[in-house]
Amino acid sequence: MSIYNINTKFDSYELNERRREALAKIDNAEFGWFHIRACLVAGVGFFTDAYDLFAINLVTPMIGMIYFNGALPSDLDLGIKIAASIGTFIGQIGFGYLADRLGRKKMYGVELMIIIVATLGQSLSGNGYVLSLPAALIIWRLIVGVGIGGDYPLSAVITSEFATTNRRGAMMAAVFAMQGFGYLTTGIVTLILLAAFKDSIIANTQNLDYVWRLLIGFGCIPALVAVYFRLTIPETPRYVLDIENNLNKAERDVANVLKESRNHLQSEDDANEGIISNPAVVKGSFSDFCSYFSKWENFKILFGTSMAWFALDVAFYGIGLNNSFILSSIKFSDVEGDNFSTCWNAAVGQIIIVLLGAIPGYWVTVFTIERLGRIKIQIIGFVMSCILFCILGFAYNPIKDHSVPLFIFLFAATQFFQNFGPNATTFIIPGEVFPTRYRSTGHGIAAGSGKLGAIIAQVGFSHLKDRGGLNNNIPQLLQIFAIFMFIGLVVTFLIPETKGKTLEELANEHELSSNFRQVNNALNDDDD
Template sequence: MYGLELCLMVVATIGSALSANSYAISLWGALMFWRVILGIGIGGDYPLSAVITSEFATKKRRGAMMAAVFSMQGFGILTAAVISVVTLALYKDLIYQDQRYVDHVWRIVVGFGVVPGVVALYFRLTIPETPRYTMDVLKDIEKGSRDIDGVLSNRKNEKDKGKPNSSIEIPRATFKDFIKYFSKWPNSKVLIGTSVSWFVLDVAFYGIGLNNAIILEAIGFASSTDIYISLWNMSVGNIIITMLGTVPGYWFTVFLVDKWGRIKIQLMGFTILTILFLILGIAYNQILNLSMPLFITIFTLCQLFQNFGPNATTFIIPGEVFPTRYRSTGHGISAASGKLGAIVAQIGFINLKDIGGRNMFMNRLILIFAVFMFIGIWTTLLIPETMNLSLEELSNEDQIGFIKKAKVKEDKTTISVHNFSEVTTSSVE
């Protein structure tokens, strides 16, 4: 059995095993299992979303297009917060009758995530391969040029009388070639820069993002003994922070990334975040005693400059700075480094926050985040500016030497290659 039948059997078997009315598996075990599956999917989608957008975009609009794709994350965060508020409102009376109905609420909120997932799956299955991948990795220059012409003309391709017949001698993506390419300092420093920048960013981004509710409780915004009020305030607080900080931050990046440049925005973000985290960490108790809204305002600014800053640019840059055969790999390594930072943040946050008493270590945790943001300033300096440069220029390889011409015949065929520029190649007998 192959294909769809095998997929159905695998899914049905796993689903049956996890839905039995018994204690054969714990809730935490089931959640961890599905989070691993989710991680595999997201782990593939991160580089694909960036690279496909990057390879289809023009160099003048590439940053904005990639940032717009990534900005959907902000709307996803906002939607999740809204769904939690709506679900809580619907279950209000039931929760006051029996607090076990809270279990229904979180299951509905988590389960709702399948809706955008199904929509995204359709587009992921139907999106075409990029012409750059077809040319550089599959080495089919004729099909790649037809694909480009189809994208540019938005009409059906017709075969020319003389077929483009250049061959491409780009090295294949092998482990040996990977080591050869990244053993050169100009190439390896870029991978180090993108990976470490994403790592240090995600220590703070997920250290805060995954623990918004804990932070809101710690500052007294959601510390009610009434479980419904506490959950309601957490959800409303998340909506406020997302609407005023997270979503606007993404769209500032969309509008300015191709005007200011990626590196300027990333350096600005890391620098401002270092300052804001230092303020919150050093004056934590003083700010809370003075004004809780002031604390939330500064906290919201942190969310703003994470997204109008390194959270967006660490996604964009790795999709531009590597050659086609390693573009997804380089982006994947960078993204995986970020998620390693998220793991470090979550383990550290949970184990450190209660040192000296409940939530008593929170100010020092914020200071630790400031240190990581400061490191990000220096790792950013390892990365080149990518604005208004073609992907071929950014690959740090001599692209001209990759194209080999064959015997000349009278008629010539113009094909589009690499950076969507047109080159004239001769056809052969």
């Protein structure tokens, strides 16, 4: 294998210009089928993630009815719900690091295979002498969470690095918006299954066992569809340029993606024999990572994105995984002595909330993010969510006692402004603001911080909601969520606006330019 030898000032500038030209082609490309395919392949993963995460919201009440003659004990309910969040935290940090270390392509698809295996494991779990059903579900949901966690940094970074500059935010938002359809589908599938087994469930509640197992198992189908396309997606040109440090291969990959003529490029065989390397590329390492983030201008971005995601997820998962409790507390879903109607109403309530709030919120973000910008949308979302949680928290009892429709509307509005706001932007911004060598790691850290918030929310919700009586403390929890929305608003001002900027501008490209100057000065000194 031969290495391109740089021995003149002209050569170093030539490599710099070739790199910039390759990046400019990606940044300024016409929006085409490849971009649509990238969004679909990444989006199906998020559809699956949301389906698997939020289906459990409808499953745990069924398990309580079948195996515990009523409600699932609070510690088991907490264990089953929090297991996926713990696994997601592990997956976000681990896959984030591995995608920078081993490559986006090598890791993409692995997380879906984990999800498929663990989803099947959940749906086939049973009671045993050594391992109870709830314990088995906790283990499988921990594993499925690892796969779900891996999807966050991988899908964000791959979409970001393939996207054009003026459509990058919309593409990433569209990928993330598939969560809304996954959330909606859990309710729709539940209604279909309940209708199919209605007579047998009314005759014997034990037949709900068919429903929850099929409901969980359905999550495998979209993942199976997407896994092939993820395994065959090309490596991102930015990873090839800045981490593999192979300029020639990156140029060829860009030409392949954009369907350009490749006559002026090396053939496949030539490219394998000769690697054109860039001597000024900064290598990723632990010491360089510490050096890069020890600078306040860089650390404040990592802290701001992480803390904003943490604050959001305290509220987002605090209510998202506990919709059934909240709907029960306002007497919307709980029908005494009728398990079928209770499950049916819980699914209907979830569908209503998603259709009124989550899905519109996601897609308003998609269509406005390139005009309004990320930061403005994030600020709007945090401000409105804070106000709505204050209203729901302080006027909880009067609203639920006198107007259930108003409560549902306000509750759905919080979902709208979380999704037209920080739930989308906290995913998008970390995929843009870090350099290529740490982009996936940085996104994984920010996303993992969010899951720490989700874990804290679940533990807090489980232990506080029933103090003083069943669902007695829900108003106080909604007030706490308002405080976290305010915290998220404050830290948003540490984060730069990314609209209209290339990834290299956002990642302090001047560092690379400085390296080129050092290389050229060294070469000139040698010439002298």
